[in-house]
Amino acid sequence: MSSFIFTTSQVGAEPIIKEEVVGQFPEARLAFSRPGLLTFKLPDENIQALQKMEVPLKSVFARTWGYSIGSVRGETVEEILPKLWELTGERRFDRIHVFGRDLHKIGDYKFEPRLTDEAYDLCRQLSEAYPFDSLKSKDQREAALEGETVLDVILVNPTPPTRVTDFVARRETSEEAQESKPQKARKGREKKAGPRFEWLIGWHRVHSFQSAFPGGMLDLEVPDYVVSRAWLKMEEALRWSHFPIFNARVCEIGSAPGGATQALLARGCEVMGVDPAEMHPNVLADPKFRHIRSRIAFVKRKEFRRVRWLTCDINVPPNYTLDVIESVVMHPEVSVRGMILTLKFPDWNMGFEVKDYIARIKSWGFNIVRARQLHYSHQEICVACLKKPFRK
Ligand SMILES: C[S@@+](CC[C@H](N)C(=O)[O-])C[C@H]1O[C@@H](n2cnc3c(N)ncnc32)[C@H](O)[C@@H]1O
Numbered sequence: 607m608s609s610f611i612f613t614t615s616q617v618g619a620e621p622i623i624k625e626e627v628v629g630q631f632p633e634a635r636l637a638f639s640r641p642g643l644l645t646f647k648l649p650d651e652n653i654q655a656l657q658k659m660e661v662p663l664k665s666v667f668a669r670t671w672g673y674s675i676g677s678v679r680g681e682t683v684e685e686i687l688p689k690l691w692e693l694t695g696e697r698r699f700d701r702i703h704v705f706g707r708d709l710h711k712i713g714d715y716k717f718e719p720r721l722t723d724e725a726y727d728l729c730r731q732l733s734e735a736y737p738f739d740s741l742k743s744k745d746q747r748e749a750a751l752e753g754e755t756v757l758d759v760i761l762v763n764p765t766p767p768t769r770v771t772d773f774v775a776r777r778e779t780s781e782e783a784q785e786s787k788p789q790k791a792r793k794g795r796e797k798k799a800g801p802r803f804e805w806l807i808g809w810h811r812v813h814s815f816q817s818a819f820p821g822g823m824l825d826l827e828v829p830d831y832v833v834s835r836a837w838l839k840m841e842e843a844l845r846w847s848h849f850p851i852f853n854a855r856v857c858e859i860g861s862a863p864g865g866a867t868q869a870l871l872a873r874g875c876e877v878m879g880v881d882p883a884e885m886h887p888n889v890l891a892d893p894k895f896r897h898i899r900s901r902i903a904f905v906k907r908k909e910f911r912r913v914r915w916l917t918c919d920i921n922v923p924p925n926y927t928l929d930v931i932e933s934v935v936m937h938p939e940v941s942v943r944g945m946i947l948t949l950k951f952p953d954w955n956m957g958f959e960v961k962d963y964i965a966r967i968k969s970w971g972f973n974i975v976r977a978r979q980l981h982y983s984h985q986e987i988c989v990a991c992l993k994k995p996f997r998k
Pocket residue numbers: 834835836837859860861862863864865866867880881882883900901902903919920921922
């Protein structure tokens with residue numbers, strides 16, 4: 607049995623995850639770690655309780671987590687495979703997930719966490735070479751099913767995506783032109799190569815929406831008609847929350863240019879978008895969409911009478927977003943059943959306040975409140991809030 611757990615996350619979220627894990631398991635000790643990838647040693651009774659799911663890991667910022675069983679290194683896949691099978695032993699898995707840790711903060715060097723071709727190819731190779739015939743699928747594009755056990759292969763030093771290498775190459779070329787000789791010599795010494803492959807090996811049982819996907823990352827294909835990347839966030843939020851937002855009346859605060867609205871319209875919803883900025887003409891042309899071109903504070907509360915679902919994605923700090931939402935949902939004429947809120951953190955330290963944000967939302971009568979840093983979220987979290995049972 608393993609004594610370690612691993613978490614993967616955005617680069618920048620690690621101190622908050624440490625606090626989350628130690629808050630839940632005071633004896634947890636940080637072990638092997640890299641930016642975006644942490645492991646913790648836990649007492650056996652904590653591991654047993656997690657495995658029986660008496661207490662799932664409570665983390666808003668871990669994109670995924672599981673049990674860590676060690677690491678393997680080598681120059682070629684052929685060299686590394688026997689070490690991998692030795693580590694996994696007789697244990698049978700239903701799936702293999704391969705994914706890289708985040709190499710950079712989102713946006714730095716144009717980095718975005720994604721499942722790369724390298725991860726897909728390695729998954730296929732490992733699945734073909736897997737010594738037992740227990741695998742349900744060899745393609746990690748197919749979501750795993752509740753209760754299945756998954757072997758996690760985390761690439762500690764994944765090949766950076768082309769958009770990152772292109773960006774770095776362009777920058778280095780312009781920097782090198784200006785560098786002095788001693789600077790160039792120092793940089794040469796700093797570039798020390800480690801082994802070509804270094805993998806952290808773990809496993810998990812599928813127990814939640816995100817744990818069905820490699821590294822908790824959905825690989826959504828964006829339809830051509832989509833007008834902004836907010837579509838990705840809304841799609842992920844709707845799938846993760848399992849909220850029954852179909853053919854519903856929704857108000858989207860901060861709706862421009864309209865990607866998130868498009869995800870709602872595609873589910874048959876009637877959407878009222880509130881935003882002082884311009885909506886994309888294609889969204890405006892949809893008969894089920896109405897734009898109130900204003901800041902939320904200036905919208906008459908009677909406009910919200912028919913609204914049952916509220917979504918909000920405005921670029922202001924969390925307490926301001928919550929002030930805005932409170933002023934709507936606590937109005938006596940408003941009867942909102944559920945909300946999907948984006949809370950943006952201009953400063954990562956705001957991530958330590960998540961419990962307070964959740965307590966505030968609960969005080970408005972939303973008794974089910976879940977928060978998560980979505981795969982498609984940037985420096986922000988998604989909060990799904992519900993009144994259950996809902997009485998109009
Ligand atoms: C991240 S964008 C929203 C993206 C949008 N949901 C989409 O799907 O394309 C944030 C938006 O919030 C709007 N905003 C900021 N403060 C606002 C307020 N007080 N009331 C309404 N909208 C606001 C901005 O004009 C901006 O268009």
